[in-house]
Amino acid sequence: MSAIDRETYDELYRSAPAVWSGRANRQLVVEAADLPPGRALDAGSGEGGDALWLAERGWRVTAVDFSPVALERAGRAARARGLDDRVEWVHADLDSWTPPAGRFDLVTAHYLHATWTDRAALFRRLAAAVAPGGTLLVVGHLHGEAWGHGEHHRHDPGALYTADDVAAVLDPAEWPDVVTATRERDAGAAERTGNPVPDTVLVARRRIPVG
Template sequence: MAGHHEHGRSGADDAQGAAAMFEPTGWDERYAGQERFWSGEPNPQLVAAAERLAPGAALDVGCGEGGDVVWLAGQGWRVTGADFSAEGLARASRHTEDAGVAERVDWWQVDARTFEAAGRVYDLVTSHYLHAPDGGMVDVTRRLATAVAPGGLLLVVGHAPSHEFTQLSESHRNAMFLAAELLPGLPDDFEPVAVEQRRRTLERDGGPVEAEDSVLLARRATR
């Protein structure tokens, strides 16, 4: 799945390189080539949704370097960090060790596009800035929803389409979504809690820019 700091390029080779960012090998190479990619801070929409919840079991899909996993574990959650990049998971594991929360964390190498819960359920399932190509986030949402326990929450956050992302490839821009576009992926026993775009400041080399997060928060019925 594409991350949110990929810079667009032009030409056939560049299009091929952009496509690789939707595949595990592309992210393995990316993580191997840079000491730290993300800030390590928890994503703000996760903090807003989870900071007042009683800790339980959480699944973070597309966990990358593990910033959200570390935060959740530090709040008392039992967390499974999932990603399709082996290099990303190895890096995330090191970060949980450094933070002293490794005993509260498990790891799962899985591609969100083929995700199957296989009977595993969690009180909170979350995914941040995971963008599947060709409108694939509706199916990803449907798959992730199967892992939510009765009464539990599903939180899917991504980038809304914006002129601030003109530096990205066309395939990456097309993978962005509005929160309402994910609603067809919710099973009938889910009730939307928040379906909206929220403004957020991104730090860029040229200074801060304003963009929007697409936020879908939904709760599964208790039976």
């Protein structure tokens, strides 16, 4: 990720006291509400809405983002809600940062604007971080054209991907249970951001070794 992109996101976060709603993303709530709490990795955590939602439900969360402005804001929110001891905030670029292998019961990534040279490698690193029996959840904006994104920014088609793109990097022997789907975007989020683009969703469970 270039310095220009990092600076662009820092400026975005500086532009308002809160850029996003502070609530958890819809697909995370749908997929994780009934999971037993464990260790979670929130890749591209932004202002921390997903990480804090997980922490409130008993998860221990590693939240990673390249914007120090977003991480500082998220950290303040965690302290205000008494959750600071349940979330580790990590300042890192996902295009070069390697999470610990097999560490997390849930790895979640929402709306990564992945313009990296080797996007497949990024998703392989995230998948490798999932513990046996754990869940990988990747949610993006359905691509196909340069969709508008309301007041905040526009999406370059090269930054977008489908759930099938992510599924293609998973070894079927390690990931026997993979679901890809297109789902309608949360109506409140669509109205708030001006972005009605459907979500492309991958949910995958990692195999538990036998014997």
